Amino acid sequence: MPANDEVVLSLRDLSKKFGSGCDYCRGTDAELQKNMCPECHTVYAVRNASLDLYKGEILGIVGESGSGKSTLMKTLYFDQEATGGEYILPGDASIEGNACDVSSQKKRQIRNEQLGMVYQNPLQGLKMDFSSVTNIAEKLIASGNRNVGQMTDRADHFLEKVNIALSRKYEAPKNFSGGMQQRVQIAKALSNYPPILLLDEVTTGLDLSVQADVLELIKEIQRDMGVSMIVVSHDLAIIRMLCDRTIVMLDGRVIEHGITDQILEDPQHKYTQQLVYSIL
Amino acid sequence: MSQNFAFLDEHSKKEIRRKTLKAIAIPGYQVPFASRELPIARGWGTGGLQLTLSLVGREDILKVIDQGSDESVNAVNIRNLIQSTTGVKETIHTSEASLIQSRHRIPEVPLKPFQILVLQVPMPEPLRTVEVSERKTKMLHGDKEYSGAFIKLFEQIMKYGHITDDADYPVMVNDRYVMAPSPIPRFDNPKMNYNEGLILLGAGREKKIHAVPPYTKVESLAFEDYPFEVEQFEDKVCRESGLTGVYMDELQDEKTGETYYLTNDTSYMLEKLNEEAVNNAGK
Amino acid sequence: MGYVAVKGGAHAINNSVILYKNRRLEDGADIDVENIKTNMRQLINQVMSEASFYDRDIAALAIKQAEGNMEEAVFLMRAHRSTLPRLYYSTVTDTREMFVERRVSASFKDIPGGQILGATSDFTHRLLDDSLKELADGPRESVDCKEIPFNYDLDKLPKVIDYLEEEGLFVREPENNDEPDDITKKAIEYPSTRSQRLQALTRGQTGAVTSLGYAEIRGYGIASHPNIGECRVGQQPVHVDLDDDYGEYFIGDYEVTEIDGFMPDLDEDDSDAGEKDLMIKIGYGLVFGQNETKAIAMSVLDYSLEHPEPGVATSDDEFVLYHIDSVESTGFISHLKLPHYVTFQSKLDRMRQGKEERQ
Numbered sequence: 069m070p071a072n073d074e075v076v077l078s079l080r081d082l083s084k085k086f087g088s089g090c091d092y093c094r095g096t097d098a099e100l101q102k103n104m105c106p107e108c109h110t111v112y113a114v115r116n117a118s119l120d121l122y123k124g125e126i127l128g129i130v131g132e133s134g135s136g137k138s139t140l141m142k143t144l145y146f147d148q149e150a151t152g153g154e155y156i157l158p159g160d161a162s163i164e165g166n167a168c169d170v171s172s173q174k175k176r177q178i179r180n181e182q183l184g185m186v187y188q189n190p191l192q193g194l195k196m197d198f199s200s201v202t203n204i205a206e207k208l209i210a211s212g213n214r215n216v217g218q219m220t221d222r223a224d225h226f227l228e229k230v231n232i233a234l235s236r237k238y239e240a241p242k243n244f245s246g247g248m249q250q251r252v253q254i255a256k257a258l259s260n261y262p263p264i265l266l267l268d269e270v271t272t273g274l275d276l277s278v279q280a281d282v283l284e285l286i287k288e289i290q291r292d293m294g295v296s297m298i299v300v301s302h303d304l305a306i307i308r309m310l311c312d313r314t315i316v317m318l319d320g321r322v323i324e325h326g327i328t329d330q331i332l333e334d335p336q337h338k339y340t341q342q343l344v345y346s347i348l
Numbered sequence: 349m350s351q352n353f354a355f356l357d358e359h360s361k362k363e364i365r366r367k368t369l370k371a372i373a374i375p376g377y378q379v380p381f382a383s384r385e386l387p388i389a390r391g392w393g394t395g396g397l398q399l400t401l402s403l404v405g406r407e408d409i410l411k412v413i414d415q416g417s418d419e420s421v422n423a424v425n426i427r428n429l430i431q432s433t434t435g436v437k438e439t440i441h442t443s444e445a446s447l448i449q450s451r452h453r454i455p456e457v458p459l460k461p462f463q464i465l466v467l468q469v470p471m472p473e474p475l476r477t478v479e480v481s482e483r484k485t486k487m488l489h490g491d492k493e494y495s496g497a498f499i500k501l502f503e504q505i506m507k508y509g510h511i512t513d514d515a516d517y518p519v520m521v522n523d524r525y526v527m528a529p530s531p532i533p534r535f536d537n538p539k540m541n542y543n544e545g546l547i548l549l550g551a552g553r554e555k556k557i558h559a560v561p562p563y564t565k566v567e568s569l570a571f572e573d574y575p576f577e578v579e580q581f582e583d584k585v586c587r588e589s590g591l592t593g594v595y596m597d598e599l600q601d602e603k604t605g606e607t608y609y610l611t612n613d614t615s616y617m618l619e620k621l622n623e624e625a626v627n628n629a630g631k
Numbered sequence: 632m633g634y635v636a637v638k639g640g641a642h643a644i645n646n647s648v649i650l651y652k653n654r655r656l657e658d659g660a661d662i663d664v665e666n667i668k669t670n671m672r673q674l675i676n677q678v679m680s681e682a683s684f685y686d687r688d689i690a691a692l693a694i695k696q697a698e699g700n701m702e703e704a705v706f707l708m709r710a711h712r713s714t715l716p717r718l719y720y721s722t723v724t725d726t727r728e729m730f731v732e733r734r735v736s737a738s739f740k741d742i743p744g745g746q747i748l749g750a751t752s753d754f755t756h757r758l759l760d761d762s763l764k765e766l767a768d769g770p771r772e773s774v775d776c777k778e779i780p781f782n783y784d785l786d787k788l789p790k791v792i793d794y795l796e797e798e799g800l801f802v803r804e805p806e807n808n809d810e811p812d813d814i815t816k817k818a819i820e821y822p823s824t825r826s827q828r829l830q831a832l833t834r835g836q837t838g839a840v841t842s843l844g845y846a847e848i849r850g851y852g853i854a855s856h857p858n859i860g861e862c863r864v865g866q867q868p869v870h871v872d873l874d875d876d877y878g879e880y881f882i883g884d885y886e887v888t889e890i891d892g893f894m895p896d897l898d899e900d901d902s903d904a905g906e907k908d909l910m911i912k913i914g915y916g917l918v919f920g921q922n923e924t925k926a927i928a929m930s931v932l933d934y935s936l937e938h939p940e941p942g943v944a945t946s947d948d949e950f951v952l953y954h955i956d957s958v959e960s961t962g963f964i965s966h967l968k969l970p971h972y973v974t975f976q977s978k979l980d981r982m983r984q985g986k987e988e989r990q
Contacts, residue, residue, distance in 0.1 A: 173491040195499075202503045209502060210495035215572045216505055238506055357716045363816070380818040385709035390962025392969065415970045419640040422969055428641070452973040470966070482949050483821040509988050514981045515974035533977040553959045555818040579980040598976060612973060621634045 075158055076263055076296045077121040082153035084114040084143050103320040113139040115320040126290055126297045128311030128328060130304060136320040137300045141268045145185045146175045157182055159263050180211040184257030188269035190249035196242040204256045211260060226255035230285060247278035265297045271306060283309060308332055316340050354401040355433045360384055364402035368548060371559035376521025378472050383555040393426055393451055394552030396468035400430060400449045409437045411445035416453045416612035440615040454536040456594050456616040459545025467530040469551035472558060474518040474528040494526045497569060505574055520567045527558055535578045535595045540566040586611040589620050655698055667691040676920025681957050682708035683834040685885045685919050702961045709958050719871040722879055726889050730786045730866040737859040738893055744788040749864060791861040792891055801911045823948045828936050832929045833918050835955035844928025847935045847945035857931060860891040864921045888923050890916035892930030
């Protein structure tokens with residue numbers, strides 16, 4: 069059970085489709101070819117996803133590529149606009165109702181102050197040519213900080229936290245290894261002490277030993293800072309190690325959710341069973 | 349071939365004036381306009397010139413400056429064109445002019461109410477160096493999302509220990525729009541703040557008009573602990589006039605090889621020299 | 632007597648202008664504008680096209696005044712254009728009514744109405760011709776030809792795309808009857824519309840349009856080779872409607888080059904649906920005068936801008952349209968030689984600031 073029953077993020081029937089849809093697929097339970105409408109070829113990347121994220125927990129989202137988990141993350145961070153459903157952030161009183169409906173200006177503010185994002189590809193999350201300090205200061209500047217000294221102090225703090233030598237703080241991430249780039253991204257995501265952190269396949273493509281470092285860091289952040297996190301991965305081992313609860317996605321839908329151990333020990337859905345047994 | 353008064357046809361002037369009014373109504377906002385080709389090359393002041401030509405009337409008294417000088421070749425060239433198509437009176441004295449077109453300087457004499465200063469703008473988009481796409485910068489202005497402009501300055505501090513932007517230093521207008529003030533030196537930025545005249549900025553090639561109406565707040569971007577700094581001429585004295593506290597040209601004496609300084613705003617220097625001459629004669 | 636301003640600048644630039652104007656006549660005889668108009672046809676075509684101003688007499692005058700400098704001639708015409716009010720817009724004109732003087736298809740050998748080679752430099756050998764040193768009184772050779780029966784009118788020739796359409800290989804875009812934008816009356820705002828793009832491309836500098844079109848097909852964009860479905864050169868009739876009781880008025884013909892560039896494309900309706908049909912899509916080029924290379928490059932860029940690919944510069948409307956205008960690019964590049972003393976002083980101040988801080 070979650071340690072705390074305070075909900076910090078909640079989705080109800082969130083959807084993201086690519087295409088305009090037709091009479092056939094707009095029906096509630098129309099049969100799709102995987103996630104595509106056979107009539108009009110509209111792709112339903114995320115279909116009526118509902119979930120709650122509790123304070124301080126790590127929620128895992130697992131599924132194969134094309135299951136919609138990365139698209140879901142992008143809509144949460146407003147990189148893409150949801151096409152339907154509700155996105156509620158109860159922690160921010162300044163948002164009235166559905167966060168999908170607020171102005172683009174407000175969305176930027178939510179991104180800067182309520183959320184932190186770590187992308188699979190550091191290119192998406194970092195300005196590769198700017199110094200690491202500047203990358204970390206970016207969210208602080210965006211939320212209105214105009215004090216250089218304060219911001220460099222904050223950057224130093226988080227660079228130390230993610231184990232990057234301060235002697236390299238003026239270097240640009242393009243000179244760094246993949247694992248270091250991910251750690252700069254994490255430092256940047258944390259820079260504003262956001263209540264919610266989104267992590268999208270953050271260890272994919274890293275060496276195993278580096279993976280372990282980054283995972284350890286994520287655990288530590290949860291422990292020390294009490295940040296709530298959503299972790300997307302196709303790797304059940306990572307989900308098992310990090311996540312308190314897990315949801316399983318297939319073809320844009322949430323097909324199963326529950327406590328991670330329960331899902332891994334006793335999967336209910338046929339697809340989850342395949343997924344779990346294939347790695348045993 | 350015979351020409352219209354102030355070169356442009358009246359339909360064009362009207363359209364430019366409408367866009368100018370819009371720019372005044374939204375201080376610091378870049379209003380797109382259908383920039384016309386003029387007999388002077390794009391990039392040589394056609395934005396400012398179109399503003400001047402659309403505004404100039406027979407009663408106006410005109411001053412044109414470039415690099416602080418009424419006699420710079422480009423100023424002369426622009427003034428000749430306006431003169432030959434309008435026949436308006438000209439002056440070198442800032443306080444006498446009703447319409448002043450300038451490149452790279454705001455005169456040292458403060459503007460008065462009802463004076464119009466037209467500045468020539470090469471690159472109207474202050475965010476262009478951080479975002480190349482026009483449709484994206486337009487959205488950033490819409491959202492008042494200016495972190496890019498500050499990140500650029502922050503990175504300069506990280507790299508060089510201080511801000512390195514020199515002329516055309518970005519300003520925040522009326523607490524809403526970040527604006528490129530045209531390549532005036534930082535020394536001139538504070539002159540825009542709550543100034544009494546109307547400042548219009550025209551970019552012909554980029555097809556934008558923006559404006560700082562009278563009595564508008566204009567603030568140069570900076571950080572609390574890295575404040576905005578103007579060019580330093582504190583210990584410099586104009587060799588000709590003895591003036592201090594003005595923007596200076598740095599020159600070399602060909603004979604002695606020594607560096608010396610002259611007041612950049614030449615008409616202001618002339619006025620000061622004449623005042624002094626009158627005073628001396630009176631003594 | 633007080634101090635007075637030095638009046639050096641006015642005198643200097645006045646003399647500079649006289650020096651420049653005199654040079655033309657120092658070493659030889661003056662040239663008649665009429666001679667330029669009749670002899671320099673290709674230059675006039677390019678100048679009119681880039682100036683977006685169809686007037687052979689004014690183009691010839693501009694070329695004389697510019698001493699043959701393309702950019703200057705275009706600039707002169709554009710500046711003159713700014714003084715002219717736009718009184719009317721022409722009504723829709725259909726290039727099926729073009730009086731065709733030349734028409735070739737690179738896609739089909741036999742096209743209804745046939746290939747009409749017409750006048751072209753394509754097959755001239757580029758060997759300098761000494762005989763041109765002598766002035767000629769008229770054409771030196773006459774065309775050798777005989778009359779053959781021809782079932783078409785030259786102003787009603789069918790188009791090659793008609794054939795493809797019958798085959799179902801080309802699907803006509805739904806007719807778009809939006810009022811076209813006029814980029815000389817309203818600045819382009821991005822994302823641009825097709826009418827804005829076509830206007831900007833047809834006004835584009837011939838060299839710039841050609842270079843970007845070349846880059847697009849050489850590998851930086853669609854790395855494929857378009858087929859010229861039809862290249863037409865001819866006289867296009869123009870009408871205006873004054874809203875009086877007399878209907879449309881014919882105001883004249885103008886010479887144009889029109890290109891239908893065939894670009895193989897996947898049928899968009901079947902996106903992601905597994906099997907796709909290869910379809911022909913059209914890239915369109917139309918320029919004043921005979922200027923086939925520019926028109927072809929325009930058709931390539933029209934296509935690439937209509938079907939943008941992420942990361943491809945030649946399909947980014949801002950990249951292409953902001954940089955192909957002759958007056959804008961030459962103006963900005965040449966302005967760099969204007970005095971920048973004030974801004975350079977500001978830069979020096981920053982450089983010294985850095986030095987002082989380090990010391």
